[in-house]
Amino acid sequence: MQGHRYFAELTNGIPAQRIRRDLPLIAGTAFAFGLSVYLAISLTRNVTQVAAIWPANGILLAALLSLQRRISRIVLIPTCIVASGLAGFLNGDNTAALLANAVIGPLECALAYALLQWNGTRAHVELTKIWSFMRFVSVALVAPVLPAAAGATATTFIFEANFAESMMRWYLSDTLGLLVVTPAILLISDTNTIGRVVAATESVARHFLILTVVSAIVFFQSSAPLLFLLIPVSVLIAFRLGPRYAAMATLLLSVVSITATYQGLGPLSLMADEGTRIWVVQLFCFANLLTSLAVAAELEGRERLRSELEQMSALASDRRRQLDAALDAMSQGVCLFDRKGDVVVRNSRFLSIYGLTEEGAPAGMSFSALMEACGKAGAVPEADGKPVELSVDNDIEQRLVGDRYIRINQRVLSDGGAICTYTDYTAEKRAEAELLHRTLHDVLTGLPNRRLLVDRVDQAMAAARRGRSAAVMLIDVDHFKSVNDNMGHAAGDELLRVVADRLRGCVRETDTIARLGGDEFALLLMDPDQTCDATVVARRLIESVEHPIVIDGKPLRVGMSIGIAIPPEDGATTDEILKAADVALYKAKRNGRGRFAYFDAAEDAGACSARRIESELRRALDEKQFRLVYQPIITSASRDVTGVEALIRWQHPELGEISPGEFIPIAERNGLIAEIGEWVLDRACRDAAEMAPLVKVSVNLSRAQLFDRTLVSRVAQVLARTGLAPHRLELEMTETAILHNEAAASQTMADLAKLGVSLAIDDFGVGQSALSCLRTFPISRIKMDRSFVHDVDQDPKARSIFVAVVSLARSLGIKTTAEGIETEEQRLVAELAGCDQLQGYLLGYPEERERVFFASLQPARKAAAG
Numbered sequence: 001m002q003g004h005r006y007f008a009e010l011t012n013g014i015p016a017q018r019i020r021r022d023l024p025l026i027a028g029t030a031f032a033f034g035l036s037v038y039l040a041i042s043l044t045r046n047v048t049q050v051a052a053i054w055p056a057n058g059i060l061l062a063a064l065l066s067l068q069r070r071i072s073r074i075v076l077i078p079t080c081i082v083a084s085g086l087a088g089f090l091n092g093d094n095t096a097a098l099l100a101n102a103v104i105g106p107l108e109c110a111l112a113y114a115l116l117q118w119n120g121t122r123a124h125v126e127l128t129k130i131w132s133f134m135r136f137v138s139v140a141l142v143a144p145v146l147p148a149a150a151g152a153t154a155t156t157f158i159f160e161a162n163f164a165e166s167m168m169r170w171y172l173s174d175t176l177g178l179l180v181v182t183p184a185i186l187l188i189s190d191t192n193t194i195g196r197v198v199a200a201t202e203s204v205a206r207h208f209l210i211l212t213v214v215s216a217i218v219f220f221q222s223s224a225p226l227l228f229l230l231i232p233v234s235v236l237i238a239f240r241l242g243p244r245y246a247a248m249a250t251l252l253l254s255v256v257s258i259t260a261t262y263q264g265l266g267p268l269s270l271m272a273d274e275g276t277r278i279w280v281v282q283l284f285c286f287a288n289l290l291t292s293l294a295v296a297a298e299l300e301g302r303e304r305l306r307s308e309l310e311q312m313s314a315l316a317s318d319r320r321r322q323l324d325a326a327l328d329a330m331s332q333g334v335c336l337f338d339r340k341g342d343v344v345v346r347n348s349r350f351l352s353i354y355g356l357t358e359e360g361a362p363a364g365m366s367f368s369a370l371m372e373a374c375g376k377a378g379a380v381p382e383a384d385g386k387p388v389e390l391s392v393d394n395d396i397e398q399r400l401v402g403d404r405y406i407r408i409n410q411r412v413l414s415d416g417g418a419i420c421t422y423t424d425y426t427a428e429k430r431a432e433a434e435l436l437h438r439t440l441h442d443v444l445t446g447l448p449n450r451r452l453l454v455d456r457v458d459q460a461m462a463a464a465r466r467g468r469s470a471a472v473m474l475i476d477v478d479h480f481k482s483v484n485d486n487m488g489h490a491a492g493d494e495l496l497r498v499v500a501d502r503l504r505g506c507v508r509e510t511d512t513i514a515r516l517g518g519d520e521f522a523l524l525l526m527d528p529d530q531t532c533d534a535t536v537v538a539r540r541l542i543e544s545v546e547h548p549i550v551i552d553g554k555p556l557r558v559g560m561s562i563g564i565a566i567p568p569e570d571g572a573t574t575d576e577i578l579k580a581a582d583v584a585l586y587k588a589k590r591n592g593r594g595r596f597a598y599f600d601a602a603e604d605a606g607a608c609s610a611r612r613i614e615s616e617l618r619r620a621l622d623e624k625q626f627r628l629v630y631q632p633i634i635t636s637a638s639r640d641v642t643g644v645e646a647l648i649r650w651q652h653p654e655l656g657e658i659s660p661g662e663f664i665p666i667a668e669r670n671g672l673i674a675e676i677g678e679w680v681l682d683r684a685c686r687d688a689a690e691m692a693p694l695v696k697v698s699v700n701l702s703r704a705q706l707f708d709r710t711l712v713s714r715v716a717q718v719l720a721r722t723g724l725a726p727h728r729l730e731l732e733m734t735e736t737a738i739l740h741n742e743a744a745a746s747q748t749m750a751d752l753a754k755l756g757v758s759l760a761i762d763d764f765g766v767g768q769s770a771l772s773c774l775r776t777f778p779i780s781r782i783k784m785d786r787s788f789v790h791d792v793d794q795d796p797k798a799r800s801i802f803v804a805v806v807s808l809a810r811s812l813g814i815k816t817t818a819e820g821i822e823t824e825e826q827r828l829v830a831e832l833a834g835c836d837q838l839q840g841y842l843l844g845y846p847e848e849r850e851r852v853f854f855a856s857l858q859p860a861r862k863a864a865a866g
């Protein structure tokens with residue numbers, strides 16, 4: 001079966017190709033084989049017709065071991081047989097000897113090869129490993145036994161020699177051939193240099209020179225048995241130059257010593273018996289070979305071990321470098337501690353986090369010393385001096401100097417050491433803080449929002465229960481709505497920002513100014529003292545907005561009402577205290593804007609709130625809680641009272657007097673304004689009908705009334721019912737109301753004008769002051785807003801605008817009234833500017849109707865004085 005396959009391999013072409021590749025080696029081996037057969041026969045064949053050394057077998061075995069392909073080996077063996085036969089023929093051997101030599105040698109090699117392969121696995125002969133070498137030696141000792149027997153038999157027949165002697169010689173020469181030549185060839189041709197003893201050429205030359213000199217001395221004198229001196233020289237070569245040169249030297253020495261001995265040279269010639277001489281020289285070669293090759297193999301084994309170790313340590317230090325590089329590239333700091341708590345490694349990120357230098361935190365440093373070094377480097381705040389245990393898992397958050405935040409994860413390792421990672425999460429922390437800031441602050445003003453205020457008030461309440469003092473204020477910006485409505489949201493926003501800044505300027509760091517929404521602000525005052533008690537601060541806040549706020553080049557005047565509540569007397573919980581402040585705020589507004597009021601628990605029994613007002617308004621109408629007061633309006637030229645403005649008053653049985661500024665907007669929202677307005681109109685007209693005939697009555701119309709389709713007919717009915725002449729009724733409406741729906745307003749106003757009623761624009765100057773509406777609507781009068789008038793005596797700019805508006809109105813045939821005259825200066829300016837009418841506390845407060853009847857019949861000067 002096997003043979004069949006070989007045949008197939010031989011014939012299918014590919015093996016032929018393979019053989020061609022191995023052909024030079026096959027041919028070379030056959031040639032060397034033939035040549036060495038020839039030389040061995042011609043130089044060392046002795047009386048027994050057996051050569052003393054048979055290198056041919058060594059050559060063939062080396063070739064068999066070198067060839068990778070079985071087919072090449074199969075081809076090589078017959079080739080060598082032919083070469084051997086040829087050599088014997090050339091040497092003039094008889095046919096029998098020629099055939100014996102030719103066949104026995106190659107078959108012996110095949111047997112040796114098979115034995116080396118025996119053991120299941122394909123044996124790889126590694127002569128530089130001592131056990132592999134020993135195995136080779138064993139094979140070299142075993143394989144020639146049968147061939148030697150065959151050879152000796154042949155020799156006995158052919159030459160009639162002694163069988164035993166012949167057998168011994170044959171065996172020894174074959175063994176020597178295998179032992180000496182095969183290793184030499186294999187080792188010399190082995191190009192693998194890894195783990196090899198590398199010898200310098202110079203050293204090789206020196207040692208081989210010594211070998212040559214000693215050999216020459218040994219073989220060229222025959223008087224002393226110096227042969228064994230060669231062994232130390234071989235061993236020296238094995239030691240210094242390694243197995244390759246040892247094998248080479250052994251081969252050389254064996255060939256030289258055997259050849260020389262045969263030629264009658266050297267110390268062995270001292271022996272008379274030729275047979276003994278050959279024995280001795282063969283044994284010498286054998287011993288020399290074993291010694292030097294064994295030494296070389298052992299040495300090389302150690303050399304290999306050493307180079308492997310070197311490689312491993314190079315690899316380890318490479319790994320270490322890679323590990324260091326990887327650690328240093330990490331964004332986290334890392335520190336590894338051994339079981340004693342000493343630093344094993346730490347990366348450069350760790351050093352940079354704590355501001356340490358390489359030398360400042362060397363490997364081997366103890367944990368406590370490292371903590372101390374971190375402290376000294378200045379990164380860890382002094383307060384954070386607590387040393388942490390390394391023996392437990394731990395997750396710590398640490399705040400470093402410069403607002404840096406480090407998260408430390410500490411893990412105990414199975415070997416008792418610990419690994420700590422240091423993550424800088426400052427960016428995360430900042431983002432978190434930013435987010436928190438957003439949820440707790442008002443975007444527009446940057447002030448804390450309601451949520452944060454409530455939080456702080458919560459804390460203050462707790463502190464108040466422990467005896468710390470605090471005050472909670474709710475702040476409402478007056479007139480904000482009209483700015484927002486008339487000048488647009490951008491202006492409103494700007495106003496709030498300025499107000500916020502001013503409020504902030506009035507309080508300490510420890511206090512909290514918050515914006516609750518719209519025009520509502522709040523203040524939490526902590527630990528008020530004499531210089532900074534609630535009253536002082538409230539005054540300061542109100543004063544802070546007294547100075548006009550310039551927006552879009554316009555000076556705006558806003559007021560501020562403040563309600564104050566003191567914990568814990570005014571409320572035990574945050575909710576209660578904020579409600580109390582709210583109640584106080586209403587009280588402040590009721591007392592007139594620009595004021596502050598403290599919460600009073602006694603008043604709180606009937607404390608009012610927007611909701612309460614809303615529910616009370618209806619009752620107020622039914623129970624006739626409203627009344628009208630009249631404020632005189634003076635004609636500048638004559639200083640006579642020529643008109644009165646009807647102003648509503650609400651006297652609540654429990655809440656006291658509630659200002660129209662407070663309840664009119666609520667009535668507008670819930671629709672009660674129509675009824676209230678109708679009542680005012682009716683009342684005012686009836687009262688006016690009883691006043692002096694020259695006195696005109698001015699009635700305020702709210703926005704809702706202006707857009708009530710029934711307004712015109714109602715006015716007509718009232719006039720008819722009360723008998724008041726239409727020209728004695730003046731209706732005041734604000735510019736904002738008109739501009740809210742110009743078309744509707746213009747229709748209503750035209751119809752009212754047709755009735756003969758006069759129309760006036762109220763609060764002129766705080767809104768858009770659209771002079772255009774002066775031309776398009778049937779308006780007979782504008783009332784310059786009191787905030788406008790307020791500034792005319794002090795602010796030249798306000799004064800020149802005031803003068804310009806008055807003269808423009810006059811040029812359009814529209815009369816002007818200056819509201820809110822409080823000082824003589826204001827009156828003077830208004831008169832000089834050309835205002836027809838004046839109104840204000842200087843000239844007369846709003847009065848009950850009975851007093852007005854009397855005053856209206858008197859000269860104006862008296863009214864003013866009274």
Ligand code: C2E
Pocket residue numbers: 631646647648659660661664677680699700701702732762763786819820821822839840841842846
């Ligand atoms: P208004 O129409 O501008 O009324 C004038 C306000 O200025 C009155 O406040 C009056 O008391 C106040 N006043 C008069 N002279 C001076 C002064 O020299 N200095 C200062 N600082 N203030 C002065 P009042 O009565 O609180 O009315 C506030 C607002 O309520 C009125 O402003 C008006 O818009 C509205 N209102 C009042 N009565 C009625 C009403 O019957 N119907 C409607 N729809 N609104 C009314």
Ligand code: CA
Pocket residue numbers: 645700732762
């Ligand atoms: Ca008015």
Ligand code: CA
Pocket residue numbers: 762763783785786819
């Ligand atoms: Ca007014």
